[in-house]
Amino acid sequence: MTPRTVANRVLLALAGLVLFGGGLLILAAASDTYRRQGLTPPTGWPLTNPDDVLLGSADRARWSSQGWWWWPAVIAALVLVAVLALWWLVAQFNRRHPGAVPVGGSPPQEGVELDDRALGDAIAAQAGALPDVQRADVRITGSPAHPRTRIALTLTPDGSPDAALDALCSGPLETARRSTGSPHPPTEVRLRVARHKPHRVR
Numbered sequence: 001m002t003p004r005t006v007a008n009r010v011l012l013a014l015a016g017l018v019l020f021g022g023g024l025l026i027l028a029a030a031s032d033t034y035r036r037q038g039l040t041p042p043t044g045w046p047l048t049n050p051d052d053v054l055l056g057s058a059d060r061a062r063w064s065s066q067g068w069w070w071w072p073a074v075i076a077a078l079v080l081v082a083v084l085a086l087w088w089l090v091a092q093f094n095r096r097h098p099g100a101v102p103v104g105g106s107p108p109q110e111g112v113e114l115d116d117r118a119l120g121d122a123i124a125a126q127a128g129a130l131p132d133v134q135r136a137d138v139r140i141t142g143s144p145a146h147p148r149t150r151i152a153l154t155l156t157p158d159g160s161p162d163a164a165l166d167a168l169c170s171g172p173l174e175t176a177r178r179s180t181g182s183p184h185p186p187t188e189v190r191l192r193v194a195r196h197k198p199h200r201v202r
Contacts, residue, residue, distance in 0.1 A: 011088065101140065101147055103180050114180060116140035116147065122179075126172035127151065132159030133167075134194050142185070149173075149187040154194055161191050 028034065029047035041048045101114045120138040127136035135154040142148040155164055168189065177184055 008092070101180060101182070103182070119176060119180070120149075123149070123151070123172045123176055126175060127153065127168055130164065130167045130171060132156050132164055134159075147185045149185050151187065151189045153189065153191050155191060157194055159193065164191065165189065 025047050029052055030050055032050055033039070034041055034048050046052070101116055101119055103114050117140070120140045124136045124138040127133060127138065130136075132155055133153055134156050137152040139150045140147050141150060151168070153164060153168070155161065173184060173187065
């Protein structure tokens with residue numbers, strides 16, 4: 001699960017809880033549930049009977065007495081929340097990965113596609129098995145027509161960057177090219193070397 005997916009689910013869960021709680025309050029007040037069930041809501045509990053309003057005259061007068069800046073500050077905060085919600089909504093349509101990669105060369109075969117995550121996982125599995133490679137992470141980004149491959153390789157402390165790049169190009173990337181029947185997409189490779197484990201002296 002990607003960080004973006006986790007953030008989306010957390011935000012949706014929080015928004016759902018707020019809306020669900022607000023809906024229960026309104027429903028309980030509108031149906032006069034507290035009186036009919038003989039329940040006593042806590043002191044200061046909002047919306048306890050059908051005649052209640054969320055912000056009464058006394059509350060409006062009390063908040064207005066805070067100063068001229070109070071209501072502009074409230075409006076500005078609500079506008080900010082609305083802008084952030086709109087930005088989050090627009091961001092959902094801004095895909096950072098193609099979703100699927102065409103298969104079958106140029107032009108690709110109609111209706112034949114390969115999931116970008118499956119392709120990335122396959123390249124990562126083969127790259128991780130290369131000599132002197134300790135870990136491999138692969139992401140396919142861009143659009144379906146112009147995919148890009150981003151690869152992060154973690155080499156062993158004694159690994160050779162030149163040898164690792166040659167093995168990557170002639171191995172996993174060449175296998176992906178033959179499997180999809182497409183030319184090599186633009187590829188960005190980032191290399192890092194794992195740290196030596198400390199040696200103990202006895």
